[in-house]
Amino acid sequence: MGAGVAGLTAAADLARRGADVTILERAASHGGKMRHVMVDGRGIDGGPTVFTMRWIFEGLFADAGESLSDHLGVYSTNVLARHAWRAGGRLDLFADIEASVQAIGDFAGAADARGYREFCARAAAIYRTLEGSFIGAEKPSQLDLVRRVGLSRLGELWRTAPFRSMWSALGDHFSDPRLRQLFGRYATYVGASPWFAPATLMLVAHVEQDGVWLVRGGMRAVADALRGLAERQGASLRCGADVTRIIIEGGRAKGVELANGERLMADAVLFNGDAAALPSLGAPGPKPAQRSLSAITWCVNAPTSGFDLAHHNVFFAEDYAEEFRAIFNRREVTAAPTIYICAQDRGLQPPPPGTPERLLLLINAPADGDSRDFNASDYIERTHSLLASCGLHIGEGSAVATTPSGFDALFPTTGGALYGMASHGATATLRRSGARGKIPGLYLAGGSVHPGPGVPMAAMSGRLAAARLLEDAAGRSTSVGFAPGRHSR
Numbered sequence: 001m002g003a004g005v006a007g008l009t010a011a012a013d014l015a016r017r018g019a020d021v022t023i024l025e026r027a028a029s030h031g032g033k034m035r036h037v038m039v040d041g042r043g044i045d046g047g048p049t050v051f052t053m054r055w056i057f058e059g060l061f062a063d064a065g066e067s068l069s070d071h072l073g074v075y076s077t078n079v080l081a082r083h084a085w086r087a088g089g090r091l092d093l094f095a096d097i098e099a100s101v102q103a104i105g106d107f108a109g110a111a112d113a114r115g116y117r118e119f120c121a122r123a124a125a126i127y128r129t130l131e132g133s134f135i136g137a138e139k140p141s142q143l144d145l146v147r148r149v150g151l152s153r154l155g156e157l158w159r160t161a162p163f164r165s166m167w168s169a170l171g172d173h174f175s176d177p178r179l180r181q182l183f184g185r186y187a188t189y190v191g192a193s194p195w196f197a198p199a200t201l202m203l204v205a206h207v208e209q210d211g212v213w214l215v216r217g218g219m220r221a222v223a224d225a226l227r228g229l230a231e232r233q234g235a236s237l238r239c240g241a242d243v244t245r246i247i248i249e250g251g252r253a254k255g256v257e258l259a260n261g262e263r264l265m266a267d268a269v270l271f272n273g274d275a276a277a278l279p280s281l282g283a284p285g286p287k288p289a290q291r292s293l294s295a296i297t298w299c300v301n302a303p304t305s306g307f308d309l310a311h312h313n314v315f316f317a318e319d320y321a322e323e324f325r326a327i328f329n330r331r332e333v334t335a336a337p338t339i340y341i342c343a344q345d346r347g348l349q350p351p352p353p354g355t356p357e358r359l360l361l362l363i364n365a366p367a368d369g370d371s372r373d374f375n376a377s378d379y380i381e382r383t384h385s386l387l388a389s390c391g392l393h394i395g396e397g398s399a400v401a402t403t404p405s406g407f408d409a410l411f412p413t414t415g416g417a418l419y420g421m422a423s424h425g426a427t428a429t430l431r432r433s434g435a436r437g438k439i440p441g442l443y444l445a446g447g448s449v450h451p452g453p454g455v456p457m458a459a460m461s462g463r464l465a466a467a468r469l470l471e472d473a474a475g476r477s478t479s480v481g482f483a484p485g486r487h488s489r
């Protein structure tokens, strides 16, 4: 149930291996968080915008005897992201490390440029240690992780630095606080604060360095490609099918009941919503945990001027610590939030000056959408004024806002948390649910379960859940690993 990235991916794998798969999706369309919001008749990506780890999708399609490139057009970009500070300074990060070293040297001096080179090497090493042992493998316990990495490589595991905060570890490499801010922002990719996220999450920097892809037709095209694959393999999709209860008989998941009272029985149920929603569906779920970040977003169709936007842009206020204190301690949106803008029409060619372009604006917010409402218009002025202080003016146009309450309505029982539980502390990532639910016949996939949030991770979780389900159905255990160039059959 659920036609998010993980649900569609799992359905493709299951159907390919001969299972009779029906995907039940409560929304009117597939994709989940990977949604298109219509503004002035134009579809604007209102969810994920950064597409990485393309190899996971290539592997999924290759295992089905297809080629991803036949179904999804992607192209690379030199500029990974453009950053600007209200207090002054602009910095581009490039796909080419040497170009970024040069830019960081010009921006903050030779020591920080050297620090960046070391930081890249450290992020790559963390990624290499965890790729096969954690990211592409079944959820490990702490002991499993040690075993998988191997006793001879314990030093490498230690150097993934789970016991240090990301913010503290970034201080090893950067003296300019703006660079700490820029790279600390990677914690927010999993909905965490850089002050509480483990330094391990520096690996996100390596994932980006390894390739950020722009998708022809926007990220929505990824959801379409996954849906197409699942359907070609034989899965069927029913939208508008809201599951209100997981039917449990004799301690086993036996089917689901829909809001209209319809009951569908099945050999297994795979749940793609947030694992925190399981108790509301009558099934055992994980222990309640601190929620990850939510957001206030605006999908905008308007002309811009004064700042040469790249595809991905970040505008920073000075006090980054205050932003996360406000969210996680006081449950507020800070007065001067960091603003992310995806300028979706900026890729190979910028739109002609003065013409409306499609933008996603995002500021972080607490995931309290189920207990209080945030009025997006209370935040739009301060957002525009911060952008103006960086030189960017957004002209007259149309916008559709989504608040934490809006996200909670789309993804029930989450409060609008967009990344499952917060990845705070050394062991949070190991406390996420695995592919097997707490009762037989129930399987879990999605950004709230192992290996975690983000489009490629959710896809990986879908593959892991499908593999576990098939393994249990066959009554035998098989080892499944997904890594670049190594696809399952």
Ligand SMILES: Cc1cc2nc3c(=O)[nH]c(=O)nc-3n(C[C@H](O)[C@H](O)[C@H](O)COP(=O)(O)OP(=O)(O)OC[C@H]3O[C@@H](n4cnc5c(N)ncnc54)[C@H](O)[C@@H]3O)c2cc1C
Pocket (backbone or CB within 6 Å): 001, 002, 003, 004, 005, 006, 007, 024, 025, 026, 027, 030, 031, 032, 033, 034, 046, 047, 048, 049, 050, 051, 052, 241, 242, 243, 244, 272, 273, 274, 295, 297, 362, 410, 411, 412, 418, 419, 445, 446, 447, 448, 453, 454, 455, 456, 458, 459
């Ligand atoms: C604004 C925003 C920006 C993001 N930016 C990025 C980014 O740049 N890069 C990146 O990699 N990731 C990003 N993410 C995170 C990424 O989008 C998610 O981690 C990923 O898409 C989650 O996929 P999922 O498989 O967990 O499914 P979800 O997208 O959570 O979808 C779950 C589906 O299950 C359905 N469902 C739930 N309960 C039921 C039920 N009871 N009955 C029937 N259907 C049900 C829902 O309607 C939904 O369609 C972003 C997310 C958001 C919201």
